[in-house]
Amino acid sequence: MGISNGSSLVQMCLVKVAKNMDELERKVANLPVSLLKDLLPHLNIYYLDRIETAAASKGISTSVIWAAIWRDLDQTWRWRLKSALPDQDWKQRCLERLFHMVLFTQVRRGGSYLSDLSESSILSMTVKHVRVLSLHTSTRNISRLASGDLRPILSSLEKGVTSLKLLDAKSLFKHGRKHVLFVLHRLLDHGSVIEVVLRRNPDSSFLSWLTSRRRGHQLSVSSTPEASHRSVVGEFDSRCRAELEEPAAKRLALDMEENPEVLCSEFSSSSSPADRCPEGQIHSLDFEVSKCEILTTVSRILPTWLCLHTLHLHSDWLISEQEMSVLVESLRRLFLNPGCSLTDLSISHVSGHTHLISILRACLTLKNLCLEICPPAVRNTWRPQPRFTENRELCLEKLTVRSTGPMTVTCFLPVLKSAPKLNSLHFTGIHLSQQFFHTLTGSNPSLKVLKLEDINLSDYHQEILQFLEHSVLEELCFRDCRLLDKCAVKKDFLLPFVEALKGISSLRTLMLAQNRLATSAIEIAKLFSGCRPSKITRVDLSSNFILPAELLEFAQLLETYRPVQRLTLDLRSNPLDRDPEVKGQALRKLIPYCNILTDDWDSRSTMADHISVM
Numbered sequence: 001m002g003i004s005n006g007s008s009l010v011q012m013c014l015v016k017v018a019k020n021m022d023e024l025e026r027k028v029a030n031l032p033v034s035l036l037k038d039l040l041p042h043l044n045i046y047y048l049d050r051i052e053t054a055a056a057s058k059g060i061s062t063s064v065i066w067a068a069i070w071r072d073l074d075q076t077w078r079w080r081l082k083s084a085l086p087d088q089d090w091k092q093r094c095l096e097r098l099f100h101m102v103l104f105t106q107v108r109r110g111g112s113y114l115s116d117l118s119e120s121s122i123l124s125m126t127v128k129h130v131r132v133l134s135l136h137t138s139t140r141n142i143s144r145l146a147s148g149d150l151r152p153i154l155s156s157l158e159k160g161v162t163s164l165k166l167l168d169a170k171s172l173f174k175h176g177r178k179h180v181l182f183v184l185h186r187l188l189d190h191g192s193v194i195e196v197v198l199r200r201n202p203d204s205s206f207l208s209w210l211t212s213r214r215r216g217h218q219l220s221v222s223s224t225p226e227a228s229h230r231s232v233v234g235e236f237d238s239r240c241r242a243e244l245e246e247p248a249a250k251r252l253a254l255d256m257e258e259n260p261e262v263l264c265s266e267f268s269s270s271s272s273p274a275d276r277c278p279e280g281q282i283h284s285l286d287f288e289v290s291k292c293e294i295l296t297t298v299s300r301i302l303p304t305w306l307c308l309h310t311l312h313l314h315s316d317w318l319i320s321e322q323e324m325s326v327l328v329e330s331l332r333r334l335f336l337n338p339g340c341s342l343t344d345l346s347i348s349h350v351s352g353h354t355h356l357i358s359i360l361r362a363c364l365t366l367k368n369l370c371l372e373i374c375p376p377a378v379r380n381t382w383r384p385q386p387r388f389t390e391n392r393e394l395c396l397e398k399l400t401v402r403s404t405g406p407m408t409v410t411c412f413l414p415v416l417k418s419a420p421k422l423n424s425l426h427f428t429g430i431h432l433s434q435q436f437f438h439t440l441t442g443s444n445p446s447l448k449v450l451k452l453e454d455i456n457l458s459d460y461h462q463e464i465l466q467f468l469e470h471s472v473l474e475e476l477c478f479r480d481c482r483l484l485d486k487c488a489v490k491k492d493f494l495l496p497f498v499e500a501l502k503g504i505s506s507l508r509t510l511m512l513a514q515n516r517l518a519t520s521a522i523e524i525a526k527l528f529s530g531c532r533p534s535k536i537t538r539v540d541l542s543s544n545f546i547l548p549a550e551l552l553e554f555a556q557l558l559e560t561y562r563p564v565q566r567l568t569l570d571l572r573s574n575p576l577d578r579d580p581e582v583k584g585q586a587l588r589k590l591i592p593y594c595n596i597l598t599d600d601w602d603s604r605s606t607m608a609d610h611i612s613v614m
Contacts (some may be wrong), residue, residue, distance in 0.1 A: 017113075022407040030053035040065050044094070044115050066090035069113050074098050095129035098122060103153075106142045118518075126158040133187070136167035136199075143179035146267050150505035152185065158191035163284075164196040169206065173183050182267045185260050186401050187282040188213055195310075204297045213282045214305035281425060283341070285312035294323045294454050303333040310344040317349065318374055334360035346370035346400075356401070360394060360415060368398040375405040398424040405429075417443045424449035431455075437463035441470050448506070451477035458486040461493045468500035476501070477511035477540075484520060494523040502527060502534045511540035513570070518545045525557035537565045542597075543573040555589035562593065569594040 028051060033037065037060055040048065050064055067090050072605055074097065090575065101107040102122050107114065114122070114345045135142055142154065161317045164187055166172065172180050187193045188210075260277040289298065298313070319327075327347075334340050345359070345366055350373050396419040401412065408431045422444045432455060440447060447478065450473055457464065457478060484490045501507060512524070521541050527534040548556075551571065569590065576598060590596055 001084045017438060027423075029057075033058050033060065036060060040066070042112050044117055045069070045098070045113050046117060046121070049091075049114065051127070063090050066094050069094045069111070070097070072111050072113075073101070074105075092129045092131070095126040096131065099126035099130050100134060102126070103144070104135075106536065112576065121289055123150075124152055128155050128160060130157060130160055132163040132165060133157060133161045134165040134167055135172060135183075138163070138329060142172065142183060143176045144185045148543040153266075154186060158186055160192070161187060162192050162465040163195040163197070164193045165190070165199075167197070167199045167518075169198055170200040173206070178263065178266070183427055184210075184264045185263055185277070185524070189260060190276050190284070191280070193280065195286075196282050197286040199288045200201050200614040201288070201290060201293070207287075207293065207297050208301070211282065211301045211305070213280045214301060214307060227510040278474045280306045281307045283307055284344075285310040286310075286314070288314045288316075290315075291317065294319065299330040300326075305336070305342075306337060306339040307341055309341050311342060312346040312370075313348065315349045318351050319347070319349050322533060322560070323360075324350060328355065330360045331359065335363045335365065336482040340365070342366065348372040349374055352376060354411075356415065360396065360418075364392055365395045367395055369396060370400040371401045373404070375403060375407050393421075394419045395421060397421050400424075400426040401428070401430065403429040407431065409433055413439050416440065419444065419480070421446060423447055426453075427445040427454070427455060428449040432457070434460070434463055436460075437467040441467050445470075447471070448473060449475045451475070451479070452481055452509075453477070453479040455481050456485075457481040458482055461497075465496055465500050466496075468504060471504050472506050473504055474506050475511075476507065477509075478515065479511060480514035483512070483515045484517065490520045491523065494520055495526075498523060498526050501536075502530075502532055505535060507536055509536065509538040510536050511538075512544070513540050514543040516545055517541065518547070519550050521546050522550060522554050522557065525554050525561065526561040528558065528561040533561065533563065535565060536567070538568045540570040541574070546571065548576050548579040549575060550587060552582050552586040552589070555586040558593055559589050567594045568597070572597055572599050 028036065028039065036055060040051075040055065040060075040062060043051065046333055048062060048065060050265075055062055070093055073094065097106065099122075103118055109115075109605060143149050145157070164184075188196075196210065198207070198210070222336060261275055264275065287298075294313075302311075331345075334342060342363070342364060345363065345368070347359075347370070350371055352373065352375065356369075356373075357372055358373075360366065361371075394415070397417070398509075399415070399419070407429070408435060409427070412427075412430070413435060416425075416439050420443060425440075425444070425447060426449075432452075437460065440450075458611060486491065486556050487493050501510065510524075510527075517524075520542055524539065524541065527536060527539075553572075577600075587596060587598075
């Protein structure tokens with residue numbers, strides 16, 4: 001972002017202009033396009049922001065400048081397939097990161113993008129772009145937000161922040177708990193926060209304080225648990241009771257019981273205890289549960305959390321059958337209420353596959369479900385598979401199941417048959433059967449996304465081809481699926497596979513990572529051949545043992561077919577460095593048609609080459 005010792009006179013003049021933008025800003029818009037493009041990398045973020053409108057009027061995009069700043073801020077970051085962001089997204093990402101670095105940690109001052117800017121001016125500019133606020137550092141820095149000199153910053157955060165991440169909540173309350181509570185209260189109740197991510201919860205009393213923001217339009221449903229529910233919850237072991245009675249938790253509970261109005265009056269001169277504070281609503285909770293929290297807190301608050309749209313429960317330990325039974329019963333009671341808003345549910349480390357059916361039976365209107373299942377090591381511990389008894393179809397639109405042990409697809413087929421609206425399916429580590437693809441064709445005609453990972457597909461070639469003939473997929477992912485492991489002649493499958501993919505006019509993304517394609521990857525280029533070329537715009541061939549010579553042949557074919565749409569081509573984790581010269585030839589042929597991702601290079605990474613006219 002700076003200049004070298006051998007800088008030209010023009011570069012030196014540009015630096016001088018950048019240093020005196022306060023006087024020259026109005027005249028900069030009159031610069032020729034070429035000079036204006038050369039000036040942009042030398043501006044600090046304040047003037048880069050102010051000059052964007054003038055640059056855009058001349059057809060100049062600042063996206064790559066913001067992207068370069070981002071990479072300077074996070075030098076461990078690498079290009080990913082998701083990284084093709086619109087101009088404003090790069091800018092927002094940069095300024096949000098800068099806010100966190102200046103307020104909570106520190107930022108290096110080497111780049112010209114921060115030259116002549118004080119800490120307060122950086123905070124004042126960047127705070128307007130903060131949508132996600134992450135609190136995970138020392139309480140001392142967070143307490144600054146409760147101070148009078150940073151009150152305007154906190155007020156701006158109240159207006160703009162919609163997602164709050166408490167990534168180490170336990171450490172936040174070691175000192176200055178009232179300051180932290182005040183900041184959280186202002187963001188949650190006076191502000192716009194509706195999404196909360198909670199990691200390392202200090203204890204159940206804080207979770208209760210946090211989730212008191214679950215009020216919604218109450219419709220009459222009995223809040224009294226069934227007898228079976230009461231008996232299960234009553235079976236807490238002594239460790240749970242001890243945890244609930246810890247003195248530290250009691251002390252924290254006293255702070256949690258502080259009236260919001262009292263907190264506001266203590267830290268704000270414009271408020272008095274008589275002033276009524278508003279009460280916010282949490283619509284999304286991403287929560288790392290600890291031992292006993294499902295039994296002690298989550299199951300208790302769920303039935304009345306009518307405004308909750310999204311619930312993600314993570315754990316580092318196996319959720320027991322007992323806990324899952326309590327959780328499913330709480331979900332059932334929630335979904336009995338017509339005011340229930342929950343549509344997206346994710347649970348990790350579930351102890352068995354039977355809970356999938358149990359959850360869906362309890363939550364008929366659920367749209368998105370993600371489960372990470374840990375099958376028991378001893379097979380005779382598995383319970384009989386529950387069955388759907390309802391005549392209603394499921395509302396399920398997206399299903400994700402990851403298995404950490406042996407599991408067959410048979411137990412999931414009834415779910416697929418009962419979910420005609422399913423448009424996204426993601427299975428990992430599950431043994432398939434011939435009925436799987438037939439079920440998708442017959443029962444899930446609207447499926448747009450199919451992702452299969454760590455699943456052996458070498459015995460299902462005909463089923464795959466028949467499924468693709470009737471498919472309306474937009475994204476297909478076969479990752480680590482041993483596609484060609486049993487092919488004596490690999491073209492015998494790849495050629496009809498490519499032709500079947502070309503026949504899907506809606507397909508835009510193809511991901512075939514970790515399939516040991518090697519030289520067979522060349523056949524993928526034929527997607528863009530003939531009078532009916534594929535409309536795919538994103539291809540992932542990473543981790544496929546593709547050598548430089550094979551990539552060169554792939555590039556030559558692509559150069560011949562000349563795809564109409566520009567591709568994003570992922571070639572990472574292939575041994576392309578075995579022949580750097582041939583690798584370079586292949587990449588140069590691909591550049592006109594592809595955004596290329598490799599381990600050490602990407603076609604968008606040179607800033608000077610990509611400050612282009614839109």
